[in-house]
Amino acid sequence: MAIIEEPLAIGAGDHAPVVERPLGDLTRPQATEGWKSWLTTVDHKKIGIMYGVIAIVFFVIGGFEALLIRIQLATPNGTFLSPDVYNQVFTMHGVTMIFLVAMPLGAAFANYLLPLQIGARDVAFPRMNALSLWIFLFGGIFINTSWMLGGGADGGWFNYAPNAGVVFSPSHGIDFYALGLQITGIASLVSAINLITTVLNMRPKGMNLMRMPVFTWMNLVVQFLLLFAIPVISVALFELTFDRLFDANFFNPEAGADPLLWQHLFWIFGHPEVYILILPSFGIVSEVIPTFSRKPIFGYSFMVASGITIGFMGWGVWAHHMFVSGIGPISVAAFSLATMFIAVPTGVKILNWLGTIWGGRLRFTTAMMFAVGVISMFTIGGLSGVTHSIAPADTQQTDTYYIVAHFHYVVFGGTLLGFFAGFYFWWPKMFGYMLNERTGKWNFWLQIVGFNVTFGPMHILGLQGMSRRIDTYDSGFGFGFWNLVASIGAFIIAFSVLVFVWNIYASRKQWIADGRPNVGPDPWDARSLEWMTASPTPEHNFDEEIEVESLDEFWHRKYGYDENHNVIRIATSEEVAQDGSATDVHLPSPSYYPIVLALGLPIIAYGLIFSLWLCIPGAALLIWGMVGWIFEHPDDPNAAHDHGHDDHHDDEGDGATAELESGDAAEADTTETDEEPANV
């Protein structure tokens, strides 16, 4: 058990060389367990798990906001929320669900799985990975503190100018929105650069691009989309911030600006954003379905190519959000056609999944059910999308509940159900125990029923003419019945989420009661490399580098074909998989600087809103973080390199033990002489 807790001062062990340290240069932390290890970790798996946990917390917050909306709209002339609060609640619901739930859940899976799926030991820049996590977390907290500091943003997630200007929205809510999303945008950018580099540069021998799992491919596309989309929203948010705080007049029509500028900037980001949200889920479905169909993915190259095509075409459709903005008939026609044809590569994916299922041996595990749920629910969202790519039809539909129905079928029915498939599929790999399948099926059916009862009626409401973002409606409009149905559905969804949370708790409890049985490396008889190591994944991922010879490498090591082309087993999973027992693996050391640097950003943001003086300590932290980062010693002379132990069984109560053991462990673990690790 190598548990290291190093005080900030240098240990005075006589075998350790004394290092001259400049002021402010912290010793690298060494904890690998206990809460402190999570704050300083650079391990992509811990970072991925934290992304997931934080996103689920925000999911509960955003879901609570959704319930408030549905209570308000359940009956005509609702008075549960005031118009002012209602506007804040629906804005924050959208902002939270998109930026603080769907995107980080994608990041959670990408962080955890990309290095594993390509057979790498970590991401290319481990400290930057930690940095993006902390920036995202602090940005998310920052936005939500607006509730306590004068009210949340009230301009809608799309935040159209000039309604978002300080004259029309005098509270600080939109300042929090602009600065908060600026901060989380930095997190996405850092992460995108990191994951692109990882996928392109850290593949082991033989893992060429067309041997990468579809999930990795889709995430690679997503990271490129982020890399190019985030700068656009960053520019827009900078301009908005300067407008609101320093009278810059970027979007002020009184000063001659055209408010459509904001719309273009927002949607040039906002439409690729839709694919940023959906492609990770497509990737998950493309992993789950082959595994539980006992067939390889149908048309791998078409799947990859359609994902890339979507990535490119996603840039050419933004103005379909603006068909009624008055952008001129020719541009409307052009964007209408472009939007129509983006349905083609998306349709290819659906049909290829169906091709995978066809003739397979289908095991309807919870993960499989969620994945098949994505196929059918996303199809509805995709088809309603085609109906409003028809620009004339969109003039009736846009800004009505028909659109609300559409994008919830895409983002909930597509993205979120996909993430739930991912949870059930990779849970044993991440945590070493299975989620209960029986409870999981309750979770699935409640979710799918609640989802359809909530969002299905919104199609009807939209076509009945119910505008979006209205806090109330007259009974004469005839919206009452379906709104009530939708509100009931929202509570069914809430209940299904409770079932999921209960499943996590109860399954773990049962697993502990059963004496923590080992689920084995490959509980589902799966196909890709992440299953080729122990569960939960050891800190060093793989004991030795894997030489890849084909797509679905792990499957091909387990199975082969006889002369009649029938599948025969060559080896068991246990024989093929590495057991994670290597002990001399050198890993990058944890670092304090990512969290220090990240902490500076929200303080600067508070300073911009409330008092510029606050920017000084914020900037000081930021600069300290950067300088310390640059000059941080590659590794502490008395740092531990032994990360090869299985450390996931003792997550609770380690802090105390760690401190007791630290003295001995520090001495015992200082003898290694590995070469310097990557220190970026």
Next chain:
Amino acid sequence: MSSSQNLRRSGLALLTALVLSACASDAELDTRADLAGPEAQQIESFMNVMLWISYVVFAIVMGITLYAWKNFRIRTYDYEEGDWPEQIHGNDKLEYTWTAVPAIVLAIIAVFTVSLHQKLNDQDTNPITVEVAGEAVSWEPQIVVVGHQWWWEFQYHFGDTDIDQERIENLPVADITTATQMVIPKGQEIELEVTSRDVIHSFWIPSLNGKRDAVPGRQSAPWKIEAEEAGVYFGQCTEFCGLSHSRMRMQVVALEPADFQTWVTAQMEPASLSAEDLAYVDSLVAGDSVQAENVVQTGISTFRSKCSSCHLMEGVNDDEWSAEVVAEQLVAGAAPDLTHFASRTTFAGGILNVWDPETGDFNTNHLAQWLRNPESLKANFAKPATDGDNRMRGMPNLGLTTEEVDGLVALLQATSPKPSDTLIAETGVE
């Protein structure tokens, strides 16, 4: 009967109930039923085809999924060793086919889309003759639609044909300015120049045509509506525009051509006050201090002193009111023109009745409450914005006394004769 049969039956009953109740809705804003505009009808017939195509595609996807679920499902949790389906990695022919077929179907849809889109954007107005101040004027039916937080203004410029080139601030004073209710002649295509004085709104009468955003600082590409039948068509602002977005509604009243002419003639007049009341206005304009002798006159002096910084009532406060001053003072640019307030049937952004649709009486209660405390009926930002310019939006609480409120109510009722009972009944809101 087995329990699963029971379940199925009650499920079916519930579904039937749901579908029936959906059909039974009498939604005033419905985009698919009882459409009165040729544009809305064309959009609906296209949409109808699209929905059927969607149903078919969805049925195919679900059909394949359910077939697979029924026929390829393994009921045991673990696979039997050696139970493997044929390992198919793909089928190029099939994949090219299912890439090409949707693309071709979409290409066909695209042709129809572009052609309908073009039709909807063609302007094809026919000049009509309107009698303005005793003179016959040829009017290319054009109405300037101006969004304000949170009500709609409609301007009729009978003389000017080039109004679509102008920013709203530069437009000449309109012949008729009204609020909340747009009045049009039936059977005529009306060109709309949609713009805004503050934030982005969206003008939408679902029964007539799709929507068009009202963007401040620019006029939208021209938009049009046409009502084939005389009647009342409801609308709701549909671009989020702040606090009272949900309470920003509008109506289009389509009239027979003769009725439209009557309406124009009446609107061109100043407020229809009695001779004594007009004389009272004259003495106030002259600067004489005269005592109000009736409740309307109390209203006149109150209106002149307390309402003139925002509202115009021709014949009552023309001298006190100035469009330039109003534009400077208000973010919203102007408050509704009240010259013919009583000729309209709704106020406060179309959420309250001017005339009670059931009794036909003047809706004194709501109007008085609105004057006493607007916030109690509709959320407003009727306080100075924080940028220090003291600019206000929405209807403020002016702290009026009971006498002042009564006077204003009486004045507002006196502005026009009561509209027809049919109109009052048809336009009534909750």
